[in-house]
Amino acid sequence: MGIPEKIKAIQDEIHKTQINKATEFHIGLLKAKIAKLKREQEENTHGKTISSGGGNTGFDVRKAGDGTVVLIGFPSVGKSTLLNALTNAKSKTGAYSFTTLTAVPGMLDYKGARIQILDLPGIIEGAAAGKGLGKRVLSVARNANLVLIVLDVFQVNHLDVIKKELFEIGVKVDEKPPDITLEKTSSGGISVSIQVPTQVDENFIRNVMRINGIHNGRITIREKGLTIDQLIDVMSGNRVYIPSLVVINKIDLVDPEYLKTVTSKLKIPYIAVSADTNKNIDILKEEIYKKLDFIRIYMKPKGQEADLVEPLIMPRGSTVQNICNKIHRNMVRDFKFAQIWGKSVKYGGQKVGLEHKINDEDILTIVKKINAL
Ligand SMILES: Nc1nc2c(ncn2[C@@H]2O[C@H](COP(=O)(O)OP(=O)(O)O)[C@@H](O)[C@H]2O)c(=O)[nH]1
Ligand SMILES: [Mg+2]
Numbered sequence: 001m002g003i004p005e006k007i008k009a010i011q012d013e014i015h016k017t018q019i020n021k022a023t024e025f026h027i028g029l030l031k032a033k034i035a036k037l038k039r040e041q042e043e044n045t046h047g048k049t050i051s052s053g054g055g056n057t058g059f060d061v062r063k064a065g066d067g068t069v070v071l072i073g074f075p076s077v078g079k080s081t082l083l084n085a086l087t088n089a090k091s092k093t094g095a096y097s098f099t100t101l102t103a104v105p106g107m108l109d110y111k112g113a114r115i116q117i118l119d120l121p122g123i124i125e126g127a128a129a130g131k132g133l134g135k136r137v138l139s140v141a142r143n144a145n146l147v148l149i150v151l152d153v154f155q156v157n158h159l160d161v162i163k164k165e166l167f168e169i170g171v172k173v174d175e176k177p178p179d180i181t182l183e184k185t186s187s188g189g190i191s192v193s194i195q196v197p198t199q200v201d202e203n204f205i206r207n208v209m210r211i212n213g214i215h216n217g218r219i220t221i222r223e224k225g226l227t228i229d230q231l232i233d234v235m236s237g238n239r240v241y242i243p244s245l246v247v248i249n250k251i252d253l254v255d256p257e258y259l260k261t262v263t264s265k266l267k268i269p270y271i272a273v274s275a276d277t278n279k280n281i282d283i284l285k286e287e288i289y290k291k292l293d294f295i296r297i298y299m300k301p302k303g304q305e306a307d308l309v310e311p312l313i314m315p316r317g318s319t320v321q322n323i324c325n326k327i328h329r330n331m332v333r334d335f336k337f338a339q340i341w342g343k344s345v346k347y348g349g350q351k352v353g354l355e356h357k358i359n360d361e362d363i364l365t366i367v368k369k370i371n372a373l
Contacts (some may be wrong), residue, residue, distance in 0.1 A: 003041045012036050025204045030227035032208045035236035042238070057156045059103035059140055065114035066313040067292045072166070073150035074158050075122030078249040080104070082150060083119035085164045091119045101133070103140055110289050112296075113313045118144070125161045128168035138169035146291055146316065147173060147244040154271075155256050156262050159246065173244045178223040178230045185216045190283065192219050196227040208235050243291055246270040247284065251275045254285040295360035297323060300341075314358070321354035324366065331366070339365040 001009070017023050019031075031320040071079040080091040089106025104119040116257045119296050122136045127134020141147055149162050166173055166225030190209055192202045198221060199268035212235050223230065232238050247261060252274040259272060271287055281320060295318070296311035314323060332354065341348040358364065 003037050004042070006346055007034055007037050007041075010037075017371070024228065025201075025207075028200075028204060028232065030212065031229070032211045032232045032235065034212055035232055036213075038311065039236055039238055040044055059104055059120075059136055061103040061118060061140065063116065063143065064105070065107060065116040066294065067113070067145040067315065068106075068116045068118065068143065068312065069288060069292075070118045070144040071120060071148050071158050072137070072141055072162060073152050074124060074155065074162075077122070077150050077155070077158075078275045079150050079154040080119050081124065081150075082247070082249060082273070083117055083277055085159065085275045086288075087283050089118050089119070094127075096194070108285065108288070110285050111140075112311065113289060113292070113294055114286060116146075117290065122160070123165055125165070127165045132324045133134055134165065135169070138165060138171070141166060141171055141242070142169065142240050142365055144242060147171070147242055148289065149246045151248050151270075152193050153250045153258070153262065156248060156266055159266065170238045170240060172233075172239055172241045175241055176183060177239075177241045178226055178234055179221075180223055180226070180231070180234050180248070181220045182214075182234070183218045187216050190215065190219070194220075194221045196222055196224045196226075198223070199227055202230070204233065204276070208232060226369060243286075245287055245291055248272045252279060269309065283309055295362075297359065298363045300363050300365045302365050302367055306341075310333050311361075316360075317360055319354065320356045320358060320366075322354060323358065323364065327366075331368075334368040336367045336369045338367065338372055 014027055014030050017027055024063060061255040071083060074142050076094075078180050080093040080317060083091045084093070084107045087106025087108045089104060091104040092105070098342060101121055103286065106119070108117055120140060121133045121185055123134045123137050124131055128138055129135075136312060142277075147166065149159060150160050151158055162296055163173060166282050181332075190206055194205075202222075205221075209215075209217070209219065224258050236315045246268060247265070248270050251259065251272045264269075269312060271280065271284050273284055275281070293316045294313045295316050297314055298306045298311050300306035312323060312326065314326070321332060323336055337351050337353065338356065340356070340358070340362050342359055344357060344359035344362050345352065
């Protein structure tokens with residue numbers, strides 16, 4: 001039996017099984033098996049690279065700047081026009097569908113941050129399953145720091161389709177990853193530590209781990225109320241968690257009354273713009289910047305004053321190692337220790353290592369090994 005037939009057989013079994021308290025773990029394990037098979041299928045057909053242009057996956061775009069934002073939407077909603085309005089780029093626009101056939105990058109310079117924005121071909125329903133260029137588009141989204149969901153003011157119902165397609169490619173929009181840590185070990189079996197009340201039990205966790213081929217390791221659960229589906233998500237390992245902004249374009253074509261109906265239909269916050277007439281583009285820039293949640297790090301060369309004028313822009317949650325990687329590719333190799341003045345340390349000038357998490361407005365000195373150039 002090939003992978004698609006195996007998946008089909010398990011799906012049939014799920015459909016035949018009544019869902020109740022007695023069967024929920026059984027169904028959970030079946031779902032875990034499907035997740036595993038789907039991942040194998042993905043790896044077989046597309047290789048493991050995501051946006052490196054390997055095989056059929058992604059487009060050959062290099063991440064640049066301090067963060068990457070992708071424009072995801074149906075064809076002709078105005079993604080390319082929006083890219084041109086936000087950045088210096090000149091992406092081809094057109095009144096007919098599928099004008100954009102590849103990823104077109106632009107750079108938005110805003111408040112000292114350099115934000116890469118990628119215009120992508122439009123997607124349609126079925127994209128995640130391979131319709132049009134959908135799979136490649138969505139693969140690029142997996143690598144982004146922020147997804148801009150672009151909707152035409154007359155077709156806001158596309159929001160659900162786009163969210164569903166993103167979900168199917170493994171992008172969890174606006175969700176936090178559940179607090180689970182998994183440390184794989186080479187021997188010693190599986191040890192499970194459940195530290196809060198959850199909907200899963202130890203036996204179930206062991207079984208899900210086994211299905212995913214993990215026979216040794218320590219798993220620690222700190223996510224209150226962790227569900228079966230959340231656990232399977234984490235175990236199948238190919239989920240990414242990315243924030244999003246919903247942008248409604250072409251509002252120059254409607255009156256404020258019409259926008260009110262959009263608001264009541266969507267029931268979620270959105271930014272209304274007109275890419276064509278530049279309306280609210282400045283507001284959108286600010287929202288993008290805020291959503292990327294950058295922190296600013298001031299570098300202080302050893303024995304000199306800190307540079308308080310041009311901070312390094314990093315994503316929140318970055319470590320000293322992330323900063324080293326951004327400064328120079330040999331920096332980690334040459335790293336001896338770092339010193340920090342600011343909110344992430346107890347006292348000014350405290351010595352820290354590569355794993356130390358930095359805070360907004362920390363001042364940082366990196367000290368290199370003596371024999372490093
Ligand atoms: N009225 C109006 N038309 C727009 C706006 N933005 C884009 N368009 C038009 O919509 C069509 C599709 O735009 P394009 O940027 O190519 O869409 P894409 O396929 O999503 O990249 C073009 O004819 C644009 O001129 C807007 O804000 N208002
Ligand atoms: Mg386009």
